[in-house]
Amino acid sequence: xxxxxxPNSMESNEEExxxxxxxxxxxxxxxxxxxxxxxxxxGPEYVIHGxxxxxxxxxxxxxxxxxxxxxxxxxxxxxxxDAAVYYCIPGDKIIFGKGTRLHILP
Amino acid sequence: DAGVxxxxxxxxxxxxxxxxxRCKPISGHNSLFWYRQTMxxxxxxxxxxxxxxxxxxxxxxxxxxxxxxxxxxxxxxKIQPSEPRDSxxxxxxxxxxxxxxxxFGEGSRLTVL
Numbered sequence: 182x183x184x185x186x187x188p189n190s191m192e193s194n195e196e197e198x199x200x201x202x203x204x205x206x207x208x209x210x211x212x213x214x215x216x217x218x219x220x221x222x223x224g225p226e227y228v229i230h231g232x233x234x235x236x237x238x239x240x241x242x243x244x245x246x247x248x249x250x251x252x253x254x255x256x257x258x259x260x261x262x263d264a265a266v267y268y269c270i271p272g273d274k275i276i277f278g279k280g281t282r283l284h285i286l287p
Numbered sequence: 288d289a290g291v292x293x294x295x296x297x298x299x300x301x302x303x304x305x306x307x308x309r310c311k312p313i314s315g316h317n318s319l320f321w322y323r324q325t326m327x328x329x330x331x332x333x334x335x336x337x338x339x340x341x342x343x344x345x346x347x348x349x350x351x352x353x354x355x356x357x358x359x360x361x362x363x364x365k366i367q368p369s370e371p372r373d374s375x376x377x378x379x380x381x382x383x384x385x386x387x388x389x390x391f392g393e394g395s396r397l398t399v400l
Contacts, residue, residue: 215387224378224391225330275389277330
């Protein structure tokens with residue numbers, strides 16, 4: 182499994198964009214990059230995944246570096262409800278690391 | 288869709304007792320996963336099944352833990368005998384095969400006294 186590095190925590194203001202970085206320098210060529218989040222007192226929730234190209238869905242965008250050694254999850258307009266722990270997971274097995282705890286300031 | 292259904296939502300038991308956690312995956316999903324979450328160790332993958340067959344149980348802590356999937360709509364995680372260190376939230380998740388998109392249940396919070 183590829184090792185990941187994410188900031189322990191981040192803060193952002195409500196209604197502003199948030200960029201959550203992840204380094205996964207040991208990722209293999211065929212590994213997808215998955216992002217999940219866990220809101221307080223809930224189970225994890227799938228956010229987005231991609232392989233090489235940037236991806237968009239209704240929740241977020243995923244920007245993947247050309248060398249695939251890093252990626253950034255983008256929340257375009259954060260709301261208080263986006264406060265959660267965000268996990269970057271490269272590989273075909275969904276193994277959770279420590280993630281980034283995102284705080285949203287009203 | 289009802290989503291992944293887990294029961295019980297909360298269980299308090301005494302050390303040495305048998306605990307059985309249950310999971311009903313989303314209909315049509317081919318893969319089922321059991322995770323455990325504690326403050327100290329975070330989210331750990333215990334075991335996962337594809338088409339009712341256990342594929343990887345390397346995360347199961349020890350022989351006290353066992354998991355079964357007798358059919359596509361039901362799975363159990365059993366702990367016998369339970370110990371205080373088994374106290375955790377246990378999550379079940381299911382996914383359409385090979386998509387990487389897991390759908391999690393609300394979890395079963397286990398407290399072993």
